[in-house]
Amino acid sequence: MKNSRVFDLLGPIMVGPSSSHTAGAVRLGLMAGKILAMDTKNARILLHGSFAQTGKGHGTHLALVAGLLGMYPDDERIKDAIQLAEGYGLDISFENADLGQVHPNSVKFELTGTNNQRATIVGSSLGGGKVTITEVNEFKVKFTGEYFTLIVVYTDYPGMIAEITTKVASAGINIAQMKVSREGRGRRALTVIEADEVISNLLIEQIKELPKIESVMYLGQLN
Amino acid sequence: MRSYQELLEKANSLQLKISEIVILEEVQATGLARVQLLERMKQNYSVMQQSVEQGLRGEWKSYSGMVGGDAARLIEYGIKDKSLLGQRMNNLAAKAIAVAEVNAGMGKIVAAPTAGACGVLPAVLLTVQEVLGTSEEDMVMSLFAAAGIGMIIAERASVSGAEGGCQAEIGSASAMAAGAAVELAGGTPEQTAHAAAIALKNFLGMVCDPVAGLVEVPCIKRNAMGAIKAVTAAEMALSGIKSAIPLDEVIDTMASVGREMPCSLRETAQGGLAVTPTGQRIRDRYS
Structure with missing residues (x-):
């Protein structure tokens, strides 16, 4: 990490256990939710690589859903995210999948909003809580949410x-x-x-x- | 920041502490005001305090269910039994484990420099604060000294276990904590470097081999060891003991050792403790 700054070394303030598998996953969910731009009614979440293999113990599932609900990585309700989502009537399913040539920590969201609008988002967690979105509604993209x-x-x-x-x-x-x-x-x-x-x-x-x-x-x- | 030497020369020529130089550089690089930086660092400090308190208060269970309750166990033993080196040392280790357990239990922590190494800095600095009665203001300042050391490590080597093994995570945290502790105790910028160098030297080659790929075994207990080594290194530096190899060269060594480390020993859970028979049994149960 060249040209790092003070708060790259001390921070982020986050809910554990892993900056890539938890904090990054929350950010991916958050971005996916913002792309759908309305409350999610139905979410099919496809986990790739290390997200599929070690995601469970890292709470990656909870983190992705927490993000969809609009939580940030320091929200202490992340561990209750799936319960909260069920309370809101959100229908969520998880599957392991091979998303092809993507980063090992990647996820695909297939979302349906409360007005039946749909969105698909593919993104990766790059470490240290940093993320990148690589696909929106089948279009290849590349953005980080930092701007x-x-x-x-x-x-x-x-x-x-x-x-x-x-x-x-x-x-x-x-x-x-x-x-x-x-x-x-x-x-x-x-x-x-x-x-x-x-x-x-x-x-x-x-x-x-x-x-x-x-x-x-x-x-x-x-x- | 490319080298500690650079930081040291500025500190000596301006007659300022390392933390002050780090703040000056950060103001220049980001355009943020000093007061904004201090305010943000104060948030880190209070989350560190909260995570120690939370971790010591209850018996935290990791989210996976694999580990937990060790901070409480250690504290209870320290009170009931005669701890070998006294309660202070016992509490230092307990604080580090406490924060790492909060992290594993999906509680709120400050990555310092990573989530896996989040227990070292709070344990060391809050223990020094208990001994010295340090003000909150000085505690916040010391975190800038820690960050400065971390920034040099990130520049010349890495703070990621996937790149450099555990030496890059717990080793970096221990070096940052040792340097910050020296500044808190009123040591010189030279002593800060010696402390960080001594701490980091004692982690060279440490592999990142998380059982089941989780930030639990052996990560949580390594936080305690990182804290203890940091305090020992700070004590040595404050007594006038020098690191024969300067900090910048120790960091470069950490980088080259990291590069020579096989991929299986860099956070992939494909080597080290992760592939022991017990490690594999645990993996099958928890992932």
């Missing part, structure tokens, strides 16, 4: 990215990273914008008003 993250789904056409980034720039927001992936030319596309600053509801509404926008998801900053 203010905005996901825009739209139909690809020339100039679309410029229209989105112009809106972002005119709000005075600096883009740290951006990744575009699409099903094909002129087909559905997904852009992830990681910004240095908070993205306002006003800006989100402005982006939603652009032509050919399918959906806009704002995850905020998770760290």
